[in-house]
Structures are given as C-alpha cells and as structure tokens.
C-alpha cells in the first residue's frame with residue numbers, strides 16, 4: 434500500500450456526519466409479469482423481490498450485504514442507485530432521493546459490479562478514465578491527483594495503456610474500482626468485488642478497500658459470497674433472504690452466536706451456490 438495519504442475529498446458531504454448516508458424505510462420492490470392462465474388467458478403475477486427493508490447506514494460504515502441467490506441484494510442496490518424505482522417505502526442516499534435526483538446522486542456514489550465491467554472494452558484503460566473525467570466533470574487537477582494516487586495504490590502503471598479487453602480479471606477489477614472512485618463518491622456499492630480473483634489479487638483489493646474506508650471515511654456497501662471478505666472488511670453485516678432482513682448487527686455478535694463460515698455456507702448453499 435502507498436505511504437502517501439489519500440487525497441482529501443473535493444466537496445464536503447451534503448449531510449452532517451450524524452445523519453445516515455443511506456436511509457431506507459419499508460423499501461419494497463414488486464416485479465409484475467404476465468403469466469399464462471389457461472389456454473388463452475394471461476394474468477398478472479406479482480413477485481416481491483425486496484420486502485419492506487429498513488436500513489440505516491452511517492457515514493464511514495463498511496457493511497456486508499449478504500444473502501442467497503435471488504434474495505434481493507442486487508434489486509436493493511439498483512434502487513439505491515436510482516436504476517430501479519421502489520414500489521413503496523422511502524429512500525434517501527447522501528441526502529438525495531435516488532429517483533428524483535438520479536443525476537445529482539450519480540456524482541456522490543460509485544458502483545462496482547464484479548461480474549461486469551463499466552470500462553470501455555476496446556479503449557486503453559487510461560482513456561476510460563479520461564472519459565469518466567468528462568462525464569463527471571472532475572476538475573483536471575483533482576483528476577490528475579486521484580489518478581496518480583490510484584495508479585500507485587492499485588499498481589495500475591504496467592497496464593494503464595493497454596485496452597481493457599486485454600486485461601486479466603484482477604487488472605480489470607482494479608481498473609473498475611478506480612473508475613468508481615475517481616469522482617470522490619461518498620458511498621460505494623461493491624457487488625462481488627473479489628469474485629474470480631486469485632489469492633494475491635483478493636488480498637490486494639481487500640487491503641485497498643479497508644484503507645480507503647479508514648482514511649477517507651467512504652461508506653461501503655459490499656455484496657460478497659466470500660467469508661474472508663466479510664471477516665477482513667465488514668464491521669457490520671446485514672443478511673437478507675426472500676427480500677427480508679434476517680440479521681442486522683455487528684460481525685462480532687454474529688460470530689459469537691455461530692461460526693461465521695457455517696452461517697455464510699448455509700446461507701449460500703441453500704440455493705446451490
């Protein structure tokens with residue numbers, strides 16, 4: 434890890450530090466589809482993917498958001514980013530209503546999907562970052578400072594000028610993490626950031642995220658199947674199943690109750706993970 438400190442934030446958080454940076458009350462998402470009912474008739478079928486979730490996350494928290502396949506984790510994150518509109522409930526992120534203030538909120542959040550890249554596939558990694566600078570209107574000095582920092586912290590130098598399609602999974606993930614952070618977001622959602630990485634890359638990504646959280650107070654909501662990610666990073670765990678919160682508390686309390694590995698294995702193995 435680099436010895437130099439992370440750069441200060443470009444702008445102060447919009448809320449006083451005591452306000453939750455994520456506040457969800459009764460957050461619900463119902464998907465409706467049309468299913469065949471008899472030979473000619475089709476009827477509407479509702480499926481509740483997220484069921485009245487209450488979630489308060491304070492600035493600077495690093496929360497593990499875990500649950501089996503289909504539990505509703507991605508649906509929750511899509512509502513928190515403004516991609517999906519909740520069916521009911523109230524939601525505020527960094528002081529904004531994600532649906533109404535989606536563009537403003539985009540400047541305050543970063544998202545990493547482990548299974549998908551947000552980078553431009555055929556462009557050199559560096560060019561993706563330059564495009565993001567324009568998209569987020571990051572001041573040139575700030576952009577240069579942040580890019581220099583992340584290049585050193587995540588060791589991007591050797592492949593900064595290579596097209597993204599030529600990068601290994603670990604290199605691409607480090608690029609995606611940088612892309613999510615260049616605009617100094619207050620909240621970062623990480624969906625399986627260590628999936629498929631080798632042991633060394635996993636360790637590097639975890640160390641980096643912990644350092645980021647400690648030094649800058651960036652709030653992190655982390656979805657993972659990896660017990661080590663939870664053990665090394667998360668002080669708090671929120672577990673969901675069938676769209677409902679089944680546990681919300683400290684990692685210590687969860688560990689005191691039961692063996693963490695067993696808890697996570699049971700949670701995920703139920704649906705054949």
Ligand SMILES: Nc1ncnc2c1ncn2[C@@H]1O[C@H](COP(=O)(O)OP(=O)(O)OP(=O)(O)O)[C@@H](O)[C@H]1O
Nearest residue numbers: 464465480482500501502503504505506507508509
């Ligand atoms: N657009 C959609 N229309 C209908 N149902 C959907 C839609 N998106 C998700 N679902 C359903 O909602 C439920 C929750 O899905 P979601 O992707 O949030 O789960 P998840 O916890 O992120 O699972 P995973 O760990 O597999 O990513 C699933 O049963 C899924 O099939």
